Amino acid sequence: MSASQFLKDRTFPDPRTAVDGLVAIGGDLRPDRLLQAYRQGIFPWFNPGDPVLWWSPDPRGVLLPEEVHLSRSLRRHFRRNPDLAFRFDTAFDAVVAACAAPRADAQGTWITPEMQRAYARLHVLGHAHSIEVWQAEALVGGLYGVALGGVFFGESMFSRIPNGSKFALVMLARQLSAWGFVLIDTQFLTAHLASMGARELSRTFFLDLLTAALQLPGRSGAWQMEIEGQDVF
Numbered sequence: 001m002s003a004s005q006f007l008k009d010r011t012f013p014d015p016r017t018a019v020d021g022l023v024a025i026g027g028d029l030r031p032d033r034l035l036q037a038y039r040q041g042i043f044p045w046f047n048p049g050d051p052v053l054w055w056s057p058d059p060r061g062v063l064l065p066e067e068v069h070l071s072r073s074l075r076r077h078f079r080r081n082p083d084l085a086f087r088f089d090t091a092f093d094a095v096v097a098a099c100a101a102p103r104a105d106a107q108g109t110w111i112t113p114e115m116q117r118a119y120a121r122l123h124v125l126g127h128a129h130s131i132e133v134w135q136a137e138a139l140v141g142g143l144y145g146v147a148l149g150g151v152f153f154g155e156s157m158f159s160r161i162p163n164g165s166k167f168a169l170v171m172l173a174r175q176l177s178a179w180g181f182v183l184i185d186t187q188f189l190t191a192h193l194a195s196m197g198a199r200e201l202s203r204t205f206f207l208d209l210l211t212a213a214l215q216l217p218g219r220s221g222a223w224q225m226e227i228e229g230q231d232v233f
Contacts, residue, residue, distance in 0.1 A: 012024055012036065015042050015203070016207060018058075018203075023056050024042075024053075026052060027054070029044060035127065038148055038153050041210050043187060045110055055187075057188060057203065058204075059201060059202055060187070060201050061190075062183060062184065062186060062200075062201055062206060063169075065173040069197035071195075074163060077162065078163075081135065083136060084133060084140075084167065085135075085229070086132065087225055088129060088130065088132070088175075088225050089130055089223050090132060092120070092130040093120055095130040096120070096144055098139065099142075099144065099155075126221045127146055127147065128146050131175075140160040142165070148214060148218060149214035149215060149217070150181045150183065150216030151183045151184075152181060152184045152185070154186050154187070157169065167229075171232060181218075
């Protein structure tokens with residue numbers, strides 16, 4: 001599909017037919033288009049200055065909330081930091097900005113100002129959420145993503161202390177499990193995510209699972225943490 005056609009009819013092709021994971025080129029990042037994309041198992045990912053690229057990779061990285069892996073070493077590290085606190089949705093913009101900040105192991109960022117504004121709009125609408133790790137009122141780790149039905153679509157994470165993003169992911173998974181969510185979409189599988197229990201699914205299986213999970217009631221509006229770190233770690 002050409003960019004001009006995509007801009008005109010505002011529909012996505014069937015992601016099951018995407019070659020090398022690329023579904024479409026062009027369009028914008030308005031809330032209705034982003035939500036439509038997530039419901040079809042599609043997400044935006046592109047370099048600054050390029051047109052918006054829409055992806056549905058095969059295979060797909062996922063984490064089932066009840067299968068998140070909490071290692072003994074992670075438990076020990078948490079206990080060495082008894083002043084850690086976890087919150088939802090109290091510093092969404094700061095979490096996204098931290099995820100977009102330069103990293104020693106990466107060149108540049110795909111979280112452009114345009115992307116940051118787009119997810120800020122989804123946050124205001126109650127669809128995008130942040131989980132934050134706080135230490136002495138300093139934001140030291142976290143992640144953000146989009147929630148629809150019983151699915152959380154993870155976008156990015158960051159750490160300012162060792163294991164900060166792992167703490168956030170464990171707490172997110174445990175809270176989502178308690179709320180009846182059945183799937184965390186990690187998009188791709190990395191060694192970091194695999195160590196936490198993530199796995200790969202074929203795109204076809206992922207899309208079938210997604211269709212069923214979207215029928216669950218989910219949780220709208222601003223989120224509040226209902227579990228304590230001491231009870232999890």
